[in-house]
Amino acid sequence: GAGVSQSPSNKVTEKGKDVELRCDPISGHTALYWYRQSLGQGLEFLIYFQGNSAPDKSGLPSDRFSAERTGGSVSTLTIQRTQQEDSAVYLCASSLSLGTHGETQYFGPGTRLLVL
């Protein structure tokens, strides 16, 4: 079966431009997560969607970052007025509903963003 897919795989943009990153979760997964991974670093939580609940946006670094999830499936992470420090790999993950033991998050391959 298909895993989590992300597009584009690589994105180069100029400082000040807006970018949109897309995530297609595994079919049937109700939870979707966005993380950011800077060079040589661990993953930094950005935002979390769970079903129809309000998203947990506590990890978004600034108001230039926003995310939507349409129809409970595809998600788009938007970065407005990109800055050089936004350069990183943006990873998406999805999982089934939260259970007693939590759930396993399955990661996509990531979008590598470079802001010049």
Next chain:
Amino acid sequence: GQQLNQSPQSMFIQEGEDVSMNCTSSSIFNTWLWYKQDPGEGPVLLIALYKAGELTSNGRLTAQFGITRKDSFLNISASIPSDVGIYFCAGRVLTGTASKLTFGTGTRLQVTL
């Protein structure tokens, strides 16, 4: 954002050697997870630990959930070349429907033949 302290940062080992890495936190977690990330890929879950003191094995991998719930270790026995990659620990606190993972800084493993 918050990150867990993971050590060592990197290690070179010879094929066949055993490997040990650990993760510590000032916070308590309900679940500890260990992931491996290959170049150009997203992390893949290796082992999940749900109870304090739990010791779990998956093939050549063994991981333990610390009794204080603030630490975990991962051991790899008889390393092979395909073990090369970056290993991340992650802690999870379950509060209602929230399920954020806090990741460690990673251990880069390189194996020499």
